[in-house]
Amino acid sequence: MKNTLSIVVSVYNEEQALPLFYETIKPVLSGLDWDYELLFVNDGSRDGSLHILQQLAASDRKTKLVSFSRNFGHEAAMIAGIDHAEGDAIVCMDADLQHPPECLPKIVEKLDEGYGIISMVRTQNASAGMVKNITSAAFYQLINMLSDMKFEANASDFFAISRQAAEVLKKNYREKVRFLRGYVQNIGFKRTTISYEANNRIAGESKYSIRKLFAFSMNTIMCFSNLPLKLGIYAGMLAAMMGVAMMVYTLFTRQGAPSGYATIVILNCFMFAVLFLIVGIIGEYIAILFSELKDRPIYIVEKTENVTDQNLRSKF
Numbered sequence: 001m002k003n004t005l006s007i008v009v010s011v012y013n014e015e016q017a018l019p020l021f022y023e024t025i026k027p028v029l030s031g032l033d034w035d036y037e038l039l040f041v042n043d044g045s046r047d048g049s050l051h052i053l054q055q056l057a058a059s060d061r062k063t064k065l066v067s068f069s070r071n072f073g074h075e076a077a078m079i080a081g082i083d084h085a086e087g088d089a090i091v092c093m094d095a096d097l098q099h100p101p102e103c104l105p106k107i108v109e110k111l112d113e114g115y116g117i118i119s120m121v122r123t124q125n126a127s128a129g130m131v132k133n134i135t136s137a138a139f140y141q142l143i144n145m146l147s148d149m150k151f152e153a154n155a156s157d158f159f160a161i162s163r164q165a166a167e168v169l170k171k172n173y174r175e176k177v178r179f180l181r182g183y184v185q186n187i188g189f190k191r192t193t194i195s196y197e198a199n200n201r202i203a204g205e206s207k208y209s210i211r212k213l214f215a216f217s218m219n220t221i222m223c224f225s226n227l228p229l230k231l232g233i234y235a236g237m238l239a240a241m242m243g244v245a246m247m248v249y250t251l252f253t254r255q256g257a258p259s260g261y262a263t264i265v266i267l268n269c270f271m272f273a274v275l276f277l278i279v280g281i282i283g284e285y286i287a288i289l290f291s292e293l294k295d296r297p298i299y300i301v302e303k304t305e306n307v308t309d310q311n312l313r314s315k316f
């Protein structure tokens with residue numbers, strides 16, 4: 001029997017892009033050596049995307065749909081796709097054709113060679129703009145410096161994983177504050193990369209603002225590194241050394257009482273700044289702990305089409 005490839009596509013307000021995406025990917029999928037399923041995850045779109053997807057699912061049995069009750073974010077959509085996909089391998093991609101479907105035959109080739117994780121690395125991101133490219137490069141430098149794990153710069157949300165790797169993500173990586181791409185690169189298995197050229201978005205606009213990306217980067221650093229938590233120790237050591245220096249200085253240059261006002265003010269301001277910074281960092285980690293502790297769902301499914309009910313299946 002042929003293997004099945006699951007294509008997971010996250011969709012958020014993509015009514016303009018969807019028809020063209022479907023037209024483009026369909027012939028590529030039919031030409032593959034593998035069988036396929038095309039699983040769209042509608043991440044609470046407020047435009048006509050859901051309607052388009054329901055029509056596609058009604059006319060094509062291989063097109064499946066999982067639809068959220070509201071917007072949960074791109075990562076949640078990919079996770080839901082991985083949860084509901086039934087294929088022997090899963091490819092995650094965007095609906096805006098920035099991830100070219102022409103790469104699929106190459107991916108299948110690598111899967112046949114036995115690779116478990118295939119990261120698609122973009123050689124150039126035409127649409128992202130300079131600010132996004134520079135911040136993204138800086139982000140990867142920082143995270144690689146801070147974390148024991150290694151992150152590929154330019155890795156995208158375009159990747160393929162084997163069934164075995166998918167099961168690991170499904171069972172063991174259910175963190176609420178997370179970085180899916182980071183997990184994919186760090187769970188082991190036989191890995192390879194394929195480079196591709198990111199196209200311009202075919203229609204609509206990017207849903208990631210710089211602000212969202214900043215929040216995302218902060219969370220990622222905290223999920224993969226404990227180093228910021230240890231800043232307190234370094235700051236404490238620095239303060240202790242400065243204290244000793246000040247003590248020595250004061251002992252040897254003992255003068256009349258009123259002098260040294262500027263020193264006191266500067267030291268006060270500086271020490272408080274360091275203290276609040278560290279309290280703030282600890283607060284951020286507590287916020288992450290809090291959301292893990294609450295254990296709210298990563299996503300809530302409202303409707304599905306052509307998807308075998310996973311819960312039902314596990315009952316039998």
Ligand code: UDP
Nearest residue numbers: 010011012043073074077094095206207208
């Ligand atoms: N997306 C999503 N939920 C969101 C934001 C985006 O499912 O909250 C989808 C979007 O429809 C697209 C993919 O994630 O298929 C990537 O989003 P986008 O193209 O806006 O990001 P960019 O390519 O600019 O990084």
Ligand code: MG
Nearest residue numbers: 094096098201
């Ligand atoms: Mg895009």
